[in-house]
Amino acid sequence: MPKTPEDVIRDEIRALTAYHVPDSAGMVKLDAMENPYRLPAPLRARLAQLLEDASLNRYPDPGARELKAQLRRSLDVPEGMDLLIGNGSDELIQMLVLAAARPRAAMLGVEPSFTMFRMIAAFAGARYVGVDLRDDFSLDIERLLAAIEQHRPGITFLAYPNNPSGNLFDAGLLERVIEGSPGLVVIDEAYHAFAGRSFLPRLPRHPNLLVMRTLSKSGLAGIRLGILIGAQRWIGQLDKVRLPYNVNTLTQIVAREVLQHGDVLTEQAGAIKLERGRLLQALQRMPGVSAYPSDANFILFRVSRAESVFDGLKRRGVLVKSLHGSHRLLADCLRVTVGTPDENTAFLSALTQTLNP
Numbered sequence: 001m002p003k004t005p006e007d008v009i010r011d012e013i014r015a016l017t018a019y020h021v022p023d024s025a026g027m028v029k030l031d032a033m034e035n036p037y038r039l040p041a042p043l044r045a046r047l048a049q050l051l052e053d054a055s056l057n058r059y060p061d062p063g064a065r066e067l068k069a070q071l072r073r074s075l076d077v078p079e080g081m082d083l084l085i086g087n088g089s090d091e092l093i094q095m096l097v098l099a100a101a102r103p104r105a106a107m108l109g110v111e112p113s114f115t116m117f118r119m120i121a122a123f124a125g126a127r128y129v130g131v132d133l134r135d136d137f138s139l140d141i142e143r144l145l146a147a148i149e150q151h152r153p154g155i156t157f158l159a160y161p162n163n164p165s166g167n168l169f170d171a172g173l174l175e176r177v178i179e180g181s182p183g184l185v186v187i188d189e190a191y192h193a194f195a196g197r198s199f200l201p202r203l204p205r206h207p208n209l210l211v212m213r214t215l216s217k218s219g220l221a222g223i224r225l226g227i228l229i230g231a232q233r234w235i236g237q238l239d240k241v242r243l244p245y246n247v248n249t250l251t252q253i254v255a256r257e258v259l260q261h262g263d264v265l266t267e268q269a270g271a272i273k274l275e276r277g278r279l280l281q282a283l284q285r286m287p288g289v290s291a292y293p294s295d296a297n298f299i300l301f302r303v304s305r306a307e308s309v310f311d312g313l314k315r316r317g318v319l320v321k322s323l324h325g326s327h328r329l330l331a332d333c334l335r336v337t338v339g340t341p342d343e344n345t346a347f348l349s350a351l352t353q354t355l356n357p
């Protein structure tokens with residue numbers, strides 16, 4: 001008898017539902033925290049030239065030396081800290097968990113937060129402890145410190161700003177988490193471009209801290225580049241589980257060139273932040289909607305029946321993300337990514353029509 005998936009695939013994998021990416025063809029796509037702006041034409045032409053000259057018959061530079069040197073400058077990496085790059089920060093989370101998943105080790109995070117922390121822990125067969133945030137999405141510090149004391153996690157993951165709530169946790173409380181943790185603490189700064197606050201300068205002060213960034217949310221989601229920054233004694237160990245050539249030649253070339261023109265991404269982030277303000281105000285003024293302030297490029301908001309509002313928006317050509325049912329604190333919540341002024345206007349009018357048919 002041939003073996004079935006039940007015989008071969010681990011129980012915890014069969015119990016998962018695959019990460020669902022909805023079809024967005026022809027829609028105003030405000031579901032995935034992408035930057036709505038493309039690169040300026042002259043920069044795109046320059047990239048085409050560089051790609052034409054690239055030796056695609058060769059493996060990429062395994063150490064990505066030139067890209068890393070550019071990242072050090074662009075990110076202002078503190079003296080003495082090392083970099084690990086990944087095929088998106090998702091791959092870095094995977095490397096972290098793979099390297100730390102000792103038998104019975106726990107990984108810990110807050111809830112609700114970025115779902116890949118929990119998913120990747122499941123992929124690696126690691127235990128994941130989720131500690132609820134308070135009702136206003138701030139850290140429940142006593143509960144968090146107690147859970148860390150009880151489970152002694154190998155890694156604690158905290159997104160700063162948090163996804164899907166959009167807020168920055170109190171920096172002083174995060175310091176207490178770092179200092180109270182026997183293991184590593186990873187501060188995931190995927191939305192740094194829209195927040196302006198960072199734990200990067202604090203790296204030299206905390207021997208158990210790593211900071212993670214990505215280019216995905218600031219305009220280069222298509223190339224997949226994540227960056228982990230920290231002390232060599234950690235990065236050197238994590239580098240051992242990295243697959244050779246994990247960051248391809250095209251990504252290395254494009255990232256390096258675009259980062260040399262970093263002002264382009266900064267300007268786009270500025271436009272997105274301005275629109276975030278307008279969108280938040282409009283949502284807060286809308287009867288039947290309560291919207292949460294955000295330090296990221298998306299806004300979480302609550303309506304009275306999220307599923308039907310989601311469907312109403314979709315019928316009117318606007319795709320957002322429904323978080324209803326994913327956590328107690330997210331009941332009737334939707335998350336909208338800040339788009340171009342026109343996209344945001346289309347979203348607001350579709351929402352108005354949906355709420356007042």
Ligand SMILES: *Cc1c(COP(=O)(O)O)cnc(C)c1O
Nearest residue numbers: 088089090114159163190214216
């Ligand atoms: C989107 C997101 C990521 C994923 O980034 P990639 O670099 O595209 O893999 C990581 N962390 C958080 C909190 C995110 O919201």
